[in-house]
Amino acid sequence: MDVDNAPNRLRSLPSWLLGQAAIEGRRVVGDVLAGEGLHRSQYALMASLEEFGPLSQTALSERSGLDRSDVVRWVDGLAARGLVQRTRDPRDRRRNTISITREGRRRLQELDAQLDRAQHDLLGTLSDEERKLLILLLGRLLGLQRQPE
């Protein structure tokens, strides 16, 4: 869509601006990951596992923001490709323990670099200071306690 064509009632709504910007963001990230045969949800899963260590699928759902049911599906794909490992928790055999593999960590690092470039593209015309400011304001809007490092 050409945002310039939109009526002022929309263009002056913060929620609309956020929505349009989010569409762009989703697109650039989706493109990068699709190029690696992965999905945004799978990046979220791998990132959660790398940061918090092995997790049950329920915990993984809470950390990644994905639905419990989607965790099942996306983990299937990651496990099939050896990026994560799914094992029964011996202490509570209802649970799976999902952990990221060495290969998963490696891929994650590659993705980080690519995503970094994508974010840079997304923020396009903004100066470094403006980027920091935008991130700060969005964090405040979301009520994030601490700034992401």
Added chain:
Amino acid sequence: MDVDNAPNRLRSLPSWLLGQAAIEGRRVVGDVLAGEGLHRSQYALMASLEEFGPLSQTALSERSGLDRSDVVRWVDGLAARGLVQRTRDPRDRRRNTISITREGRRRLQELDAQLDRAQHDLLGTLSDEERKLLILLLGRLLGLQRQPE
């Protein structure tokens, strides 16, 4: 989702912050409009018609950012409730001319007031200056030429 639980890899991605903020925005706006029996898309349509005057459905699609096919459906509902009018263009009978009715304008004004409050809620903890700044930065990110009035 509780954004505080998310891994730093996500929390530091501008695209992720935008996505989460957009979800919030969509929710507050959707709630207001649902209370009036309307849909976000229908607000976009009415706003386009009020600002640009009567439009063909194709033009309405371009202005509102909706797919041509969705314009058909949402206009159906608006027309049935007397908020817009659909007439054949006598000069090119392939075209419909959609125009907003007096009643439509009235409802739009009511909605504006409610949406304004919703936006205020959305931006919650931000000061007036910060709100302006956020809007400015998002506009820049989207490459909007002029600031929305």
Added chain:
DNA sequence: CATATCTCAGTAGGACTGAGATTG
């Protein structure tokens, strides 16, 4: 005949729900 517009049915991807199976 080629093109433009509207309409409708259907598809695709994502978010979510409900219920069954297994274990505690």
Added chain:
DNA sequence: CCAATCTCAGTCGTACTGAGATAT
């Protein structure tokens, strides 16, 4: 028996595609 966990099938709202009908 109740609760937690995982899994699967299916639903829901949204965005989009393809093709037919009508008109230029």
